Amino acid sequence: MVRAVVIGGLGIGIDTWSLVSLAAGISAVEAVNVRDRLRDHYRRRSSPGVRAKAYMDAGDLVPGTLGGEIVLDGVRRAGDGWILHDWPRKVEEAEFLAEHGQEPTVVIEPTLDESETMARLGRRCLHCRSTMHVYYRLPAVPGVCGRCGGQLGQPHEVTVEEIRTHREAAAALTAHYRGRGRSVRAVSALGEFDDVAARIAAIVSGST
Template identity: 35%
Template sequence: MRIVLVGPPGAGKGTQAAYLAKNLSIPHISTGDLFRANISQGTDLGRQAKSFMDAGNLVPDEVTIAMALDRMAQPDAENGFLLDGFPRNVFQAEALDKALTADGLHLDAVLDLEVDEDEVVKRIAGRRVCRNDSSHVFHVTYSPPKKPGVCDDCGGELYQRDDDSEETVRTRLEVYHTQTEPIIDHYREQGLVVTISALGKVAEVTKRAMAALEEGGRAA
């Protein structure tokens, strides 16, 4: 299957992508991983991306598209892939459509993880990270530490990252609504969008997503 995963920040796309890709035996292709891999490997695209990032600018669509298409052309993606973070806007979506059509391929589904804004803010703004080890992550509501402000694992101080503040989260949501959400309508016109609720336990959402993908094209 060839799938695009969409949803607002805090919808759990990264977590669901990993589980779905494993269940479907297809590679999980995320924009973040593409940037890191190309930069660390010193590819031409990686050098281009780094030059923009170092200058504090967004990586141009053309560079992002080239990276994604190059990754999708690798042998492990021959029978399908799950795209996470790409396409990020309608221009990228149209470029993906064109590239797939040129190869005689097509997307099978666009999985839209639906969650309301208040829940997104609650999920992200409630995160607390250990200053000693950023892999130690807690949540004031969903997975609170035994002692407020103290990491259960190492006793380090827990803090809220700047990009997890409510103000920043709402700004990220506005960017999502303006730039990324329009691709849902773009793909809905093609009958590809499958919308599911991203609320509940991870396993429940994964099960819901797999059922929706099997049904194909119908909201669940």
């Protein structure tokens, strides 16, 4: 059974979820992400859904344990195989999954080189934090976000710090999984959307 974790790629932004969904479709497994699962729980007024909503309404982050509960429910429901996106983000969260018998068979890390990451994050919307892609979703008006109309352009020093923080977290997570004998595969996120999704799907399908 395929159990794949895709680490949230920096500068790939919300596109990673679309990529993961497409790759999951190709590999005939279920794509699971915490944000969508959370919405679903709230719609059904489940206990974790209602508790998570209370945090969000208060402007607080949903605690990791609650996120874990929701992810665990999602992967258990997926049954025949899953690709989990953007969770775990920390070693403790990876340990939580393992404690509940849900370890990935493969960990996939979409990567972009430094200059591409800098370029994409540099075009990030200051309002909705969406990043504009080089191949699709280009802003119709230069400097204006195609999603919300906000101003594009994140300050250089913010981008540098963001890259540093993300690399540290991703390195800790991949080191943890390598230490547990898991296969960790980097995949280039550069190129056309369908090509990147096919690369992810090939790794997923080959990991059984």
